[in-house]
Amino acid sequence: MSTKAILILLNGANLGLLARYYPNPSDGSSNTNMILKAMALAPLVVLEFLLLIATYRAILHPLARYPGPWWAAITDWYTVYHIMEGDRHIDFYRLHQKYGNVVRFGPRRISVRSASALKDIYGVSANVKRSQVYASTAHFFGGTPHSNTTPDWKEHAFRRRVNVRALSQANIRGMEEKILQNIRYFCETLVDGQGTGWSAPRNMSELIGYLISDIMGDMTFSKSFDVQRKPDNRDVLTGLPRAVAGIHAVGYMPGIVTFGLHKIFFRKMIDDIARFITLSASTFQWRFAQENCNDFFSTLLRARDDKTGQGFSTEQLVAEAGLCTVAGSDTTVTATTAIFFYLSHYSTCLSRVEQEIRRGFSTLEDIRIGAHLASCHYLLGCVEETLRLTPPVGSTLMREVSPGGLSVDGLWFPPGTDIAVPHYALHHDERYFPDAFTFKPERWLSKATGSSDTIDVDVTPDLSLELIGSAREKASAPESLAASAFTAFGVGRTSCIGKYLAYQEILLVVARTLWLFDMRLEPGSTLGEGSAKLGPGRERREEFQTWDRFVSMHQGPMLQFRRREL
Numbered sequence: 006m007s008t009k010a011i012l013i014l015l016n017g018a019n020l021g022l023l024a025r026y027y028p029n030p031s032d033g034s035s036n037t038n039m040i041l042k043a044m045a046l047a048p049l050v051v052l053e054f055l056l057l058i059a060t061y062r063a064i065l066h067p068l069a070r071y072p073g074p075w076w077a078a079i080t081d082w083y084t085v086y087h088i089m090e091g092d093r094h095i096d097f098y099r100l101h102q103k104y105g106n107v108v109r110f111g112p113r114r115i116s117v118r119s120a121s122a123l124k125d126i127y128g129v130s131a132n133v134k135r136s137q138v139y140a141s142t143a144h145f146f147g148g149t150p151h152s153n154t155t156p157d158w159k160e161h162a163f164r165r166r167v168n169v170r171a172l173s174q175a176n177i178r179g180m181e182e183k184i185l186q187n188i189r190y191f192c193e194t195l196v197d198g199q200g201t202g203w204s205a206p207r208n209m210s211e212l213i214g215y216l217i218s219d220i221m222g223d224m225t226f227s228k229s230f231d232v233q234r235k236p237d238n239r240d241v242l243t244g245l246p247r248a249v250a251g252i253h254a255v256g257y258m259p260g261i262v263t264f265g266l267h268k269i270f271f272r273k274m275i276d277d278i279a280r281f282i283t284l285s286a287s288t289f290q291w292r293f294a295q296e297n298c299n300d301f302f303s304t305l306l307r308a309r310d311d312k313t314g315q316g317f318s319t320e321q322l323v324a325e326a327g328l329c330t331v332a333g334s335d336t337t338v339t340a341t342t343a344i345f346f347y348l349s350h351y352s353t354c355l356s357r358v359e360q361e362i363r364r365g366f367s368t369l370e371d372i373r374i375g376a377h378l379a380s381c382h383y384l385l386g387c388v389e390e391t392l393r394l395t396p397p398v399g400s401t402l403m404r405e406v407s408p409g410g411l412s413v414d415g416l417w418f419p420p421g422t423d424i425a426v427p428h429y430a431l432h433h434d435e436r437y438f439p440d441a442f443t444f445k446p447e448r449w450l451s452k453a454t455g456s457s458d459t460i461d462v463d464v465t466p467d468l469s470l471e472l473i474g475s476a477r478e479k480a481s482a483p484e485s486l487a488a489s490a491f492t493a494f495g496v497g498r499t500s501c502i503g504k505y506l507a508y509q510e511i512l513l514v515v516a517r518t519l520w521l522f523d524m525r526l527e528p529g530s531t532l533g534e535g536s537a538k539l540g541p542g543r544e545r546r547e548e549f550q551t552w553d554r555f556v557s558m559h560q561g562p563m564l565q566f567r568r569r570e571l
């Protein structure tokens with residue numbers, strides 16, 4: 006029997022019960038009896054109210070014509086459940102395999118799996134605003150939205166223009182030494198003693214987590230969180246993705262906060278956020294007292310908008326600097342860890358990268374940001390392929406359709422619809438990526454030249470004007486088709502402005518590690534791999550397993566290193 010038929014029957018049965026037991030003043034009952042009867046009926050009245058809402062959502066709502074799981078059409082608890090399970094990315098893949106390219110996954114939420122939908126939903130002229138889902142982040146972080154959560158596009162454009170200056174290529178090159186000194190220490194920790202024999206296994210998720218946190222601390226505030234050397238603050242930073250998961254869940258069900266349920270369901274999350282805010286507050290206090298630092302904070306402090314001459318207020322400054330740390334950490338950690346996972350599971354790819362780096366650079370210190378590193382085409386292909394297979398933001402960036410509606414792929418969606426393209430599902434769509442679950446860096450390299458020209462690591466000064474994949478879409482080569490559906494950094498007016506920095510960090514960490522060391526997977530270790538035991542969609546051994554918390558959580562791979570013979 007269909008869901009619609011079941012709902013109609015339930016409504017009928019419940020209304021029947023209500024009519025049957027409705028207190029009738031003419032049957033001679035006392036007033037007290039009447040009140041007791043009315044109280045006994047209260048649950049049926051509440052049930053009828055809920056049934057009517059469910060029936061409207063499942064049958065009469067304008068989105069009812071789109072396919073999807075029945076309980077997702079009725080309640081956003083469907084999404085909250087998958088956020089807590091950490092499998093939203095996989096769930097979107099499954100939903101689109103089952104129901105097609107347009108899926109309804111919430112009472113007013115739609116997911117569209119297609120490259121052309123990217124432009125329709127995230128393009129500069131798209132008639133959308135940021136979804137209410139983002140509001141919960143500002144709520145939990147002291148009420149001041151940052152550029153990634155502010156619902157006002159004008160305000161966002163101003164903040165983005167200022168942030169782009171802080172994250173410009175010139176600025177990042179000027180801070181290269183901050184990145185390198187942390188990577189040098191990271192490399193030291195990979196081997197035991199002289200490093201002549203294989204090291205004890207290293208959990209790469211953890212070590213890279215510490216490394217990137219320290220880099221981001223140094224670059225943002227000139228103050229490393231120092232988690233590589235000391236365990237003190239590690240749990241604060243590792244707790245962050247858990248906090249993001251809770252905030253994200255609350256974004257889908259704001260009622261959770263209204264009724265105070267977050268204090269029951271997300272106790273740990275509230276503690277995680279409180280500890281992160283305490284750490285941030287002390288870092289800000291320290292930083293405000295310093296002078297002449299070369300970091301994002303000082304650029305943000307000095308930066309003025311070209312158009313208005315306006316700079317950031319103190320509150321905005323704190324929010325934007327906080328955004329840099331949060332947005333730049335977990336995402337880059339996932340990408341860097343994942344590339345180590347794939348290289349350690351695809352030995353031919355590892356050999357090719359090793360050759361490219363060891364032949365390309367005569368000394369370790371030659372490996373720096375610049376044209377030489379950017380010409381490691383095969384390594385770049387590996388980075389891109391990693392970000393495709395394991396996009397660190399694996400599920401969706403929700404947008405709410407504004408008054409007037411929105412046309413996506415020729416379909417019209419009414420105002421109020423929350424709509425998005427699911428990253429992991431699109432990245433595994435065979436139309437764009439044949440043999441979608443296999444790690445194939447070659448798919449990004451031009452067949453003709455072997456170069457990686459379709460990989461765009463540059464950041465244009467004003468990304469809000471970026472044309473999404475337009476030049477790429479026109480070309481018919483497979484690598485161009487792939488590029489048109491690549492969305493790891495988001496696209497359009499809110500796309501990642503830390504992309505250049507992220508690529509430099511990943512390239513430097515991988516190139517320096519493989520220049521110095523031989524690397525292998527700990528014999529017998531499976532941490533980070535897929536397995537049927539982990540549940541549906543997680544059975545592929547050679548796929549790095551992540552738990553989607555908006556950003557991602559993961560463990561492994563367990564790798565061993567030894568100094569290579571020079």
Ligand code: HEM
Pocket residue numbers: 152153154165168172328329330332333334336337340396397398402493494495498499500501502503504506507
């Ligand atoms: C592999 C690493 C990274 C990935 C996959 C990634 C991904 C993303 C995505 C998907 C968005 C869009 C969010 C949205 O529209 O809601 C975004 C925005 C953003 N990212 Fe990244 N990011 C990475 C690294 C970085 C780094 C290193 C920084 C630098 C500090 C950074 C700073 C930002 C900022 C400031 C925004 C907000 C842009 C805006 O709203 O205008 N990201 N990132």
